[in-house]
Amino acid sequence: MADRTALVRCDDAAVADAVVARLTADGLRVTAVGPAADPDGAVAGAVGDGALHALVCAVGRPSPGPFPGSDPARWYADVMACLTPAFRLARAAAPALRRSGAGRLVFLGSGWTTADRPQTTADAAVQGALVALTKTLARDLGPDAVTVNEVVTDPGAPPSPAVVAAAVSYLCGDAAGSVVGQLLTLGRGGPLRP
Numbered sequence: 001m002a003d004r005t006a007l008v009r010c011d012d013a014a015v016a017d018a019v020v021a022r023l024t025a026d027g028l029r030v031t032a033v034g035p036a037a038d039p040d041g042a043v044a045g046a047v048g049d050g051a052l053h054a055l056v057c058a059v060g061r062p063s064p065g066p067f068p069g070s071d072p073a074r075w076y077a078d079v080m081a082c083l084t085p086a087f088r089l090a091r092a093a094a095p096a097l098r099r100s101g102a103g104r105l106v107f108l109g110s111g112w113t114t115a116d117r118p119q120t121t122a123d124a125a126v127q128g129a130l131v132a133l134t135k136t137l138a139r140d141l142g143p144d145a146v147t148v149n150e151v152v153t154d155p156g157a158p159p160s161p162a163v164v165a166a167a168v169s170y171l172c173g174d175a176a177g178s179v180v181g182q183l184l185t186l187g188r189g190g191p192l193r194p
Contacts (some may be wrong), residue, residue, distance in 0.1 A: 138181030
């Protein structure tokens with residue numbers, strides 16, 4: 001597995017460090033990039049013209065705020081500022097993931113958990129879009145043997161970085177080759193959502 005490559009983009013330094021350490025221990029050559037990284041440059045830097053075996057991409061969260069009276073342009077800009085980097089990185093990585101023959105794309109988000117909190121309409125829009133992106137990319141990339149899944153954490157009760165890294169490791173490994181388009185929710189349970 002020494003020739004297997006991974007690219008990790010995560011704003012939370014502790015989670016990024018844990019994921020990089022775990023994937024490295026799993027035998028992948030890992031490149032970590034920051035939130036401002038150019039997607040095409042990040043992929044090229046990680047693999048050149050070769051294959052990418054795993055992409056792990058965290059999706060940001062807009063600041064909470066009331067919906068009534070909010071500036072529509074600001075609300076939309078906040079949503080797009082969180083979604084666009086993940087979309088662009090997944091799009092840039094897709095050809096290299098397809099070349100691997102068993103690519104893994106893992107998003108890190110909070111699923112539907114934000115919908116239960118006040119003043120989170122922008123965040124819920126981001127996370128709902130990420131759920132849809134996960135499921136539709138799984139359908140679109142699945143024929144090329146690329147699995148797409150999301151690790152879901154509740155921002156109100158986040159698991160340790162090591163727990164997140166273990167979930168990412170599982171989804172990037174051979175054992176999860178038939179786990180496709182799923183939300184792997186970490187935590188102690190709670191309301192079930194689609």
